[in-house]
Amino acid sequence: MxxxxxxxxxxxxxxxxxxxxxxxxxxxxxxxxxxxxxxxxxxxxxxxxxxxxxxxxxxxxxxxxxxxxxxxxxxxxxxxxxxxxxxxxxxxxxxxxxxxxxxxxxxxxxxxxxxxxxxxxxxxxxxPLVLITAWESLYDRGRLEKGQKVLIHAGTGGVGHVAIQLAKLKGAQVCTTVGNPDKARLARQFGADETINYQQTDFVQGVLNWTQGEGVDLAFDTIGGKTFFDSCNAVKVYGDLVTILQPDPSIGNLKVARDRNLRISLELMLTxxxxxxxxxxxxxxxxxxxxxxxxxxxxxxxxxxxxxxxxxxxxxxxxxxxxxxxxxxxxxxx
Missing domain, CATH: 3.90.180.10 (Medium-chain alcohol dehydrogenases, catalytic domain)
Known part of the structure; x- marks a missing residue:
């Protein structure tokens, strides 16, 4: 062959x-x-x-x-x-x-x-890989429930565009990060309630504005690096943060996550x-x-x-x- x-x-x-x-x-x-x-x-x-x-x-x-x-x-x-x-x-x-x-x-x-x-x-x-990754991240790791608010990074990417749809099927409200207006329009077609152009707006502040200062119940990080650590500031106290990348301690620390009593989950569908x-x-x-x-x-x-x-x-x-x-x-x- x-x-x-x-x-x-x-x-x-x-x-x-x-x-x-x-x-x-x-x-x-x-x-x-x-x-x-x-x-x-x-x-x-x-x-x-x-x-x-x-x-x-x-x-x-x-x-x-x-x-x-x-x-x-x-x-x-x-x-x-x-x-x-x-x-x-x-x-x-x-x-x-x-x-x-x-x-x-x-x-x-x-x-x-x-x-x-x-x-x-x-x-x-x-x-298959993106379906399983998004499903396990939101439903299994993040325990997403109806009525909750979720931040999904890179909402028009491979995992992100599926995650938006699965979150909406669960009855959640979805905010997502995008890089330009065209991606914002596409993310809304997938079901996003709110889009944040990270090129123009600090996504943490955007999330806090969207949640009246409280933060989301669940943040789903598909980017890693600094985005993972910054996302800790966008999650409510006792909230969830799920990432599909390995956190790099040389970039940041988990002090904010600890102060906010966050539950952090690592998702690797290959396990x-x-x-x-x-x-x-x-x-x-x-x-x-x-x-x-x-x-x-x-x-x-x-x-x-x-x-x-x-x-x-x-x-x-x-x-x-x-x-x-x-x-x-x-x-x-x-």
Missing amino acids: KAIVMNTPGTPDVLTLQDVHDPKITTPTEILVKLKAAGINPIDTKIRQRGTFYPDDMPAILGCDGAGIVEAVGSAVTHFQPGDEVYFCAGGLGKSQTGNYAQFAVVESHLVALKPTSLSFAEAAAA PGLKGLINAQNHQTSILKECAKLIDNGQLKIHLSQTFPLAEAAAAHQLLEQGSMIGKIALLID
């Missing part, structure tokens, strides 16, 4: 299209998927730059998100059959025989859900896969199933900004690394 292969960490140029052996079903619970599209996420570019989680397994095929058609199933698989259209977040972290920048992938069946019928394969492939936590993986698959229903009911949308053919994975990485991305990018696979 054709696949985008990475032989060493580095610039996007290390991603090359090569012929590799087709993956084979090796356990009774696996399925073989003929991939039609693969999502591209920031974790892909970070792994490409720094190296994989499994450096002894090089070369590697990247890509955690995939969507395609079931080609074959293991002997113990009863809930999928050839011809089913599916989507999933699995592999792509450097482990041998995994990764979705390829024409085929073998995946454990408990990680796979039926694709939302209303989405194209490209849209579906762009969805179940890296640690082999089956129950947690099943929970993530249940999120994909529930989101598929919401998508097909018209209650949740995936904003796919651009697609690239598989052979142009390097160009897709270059675009993502430029920053200020709206929505998601996907690779189309013949």
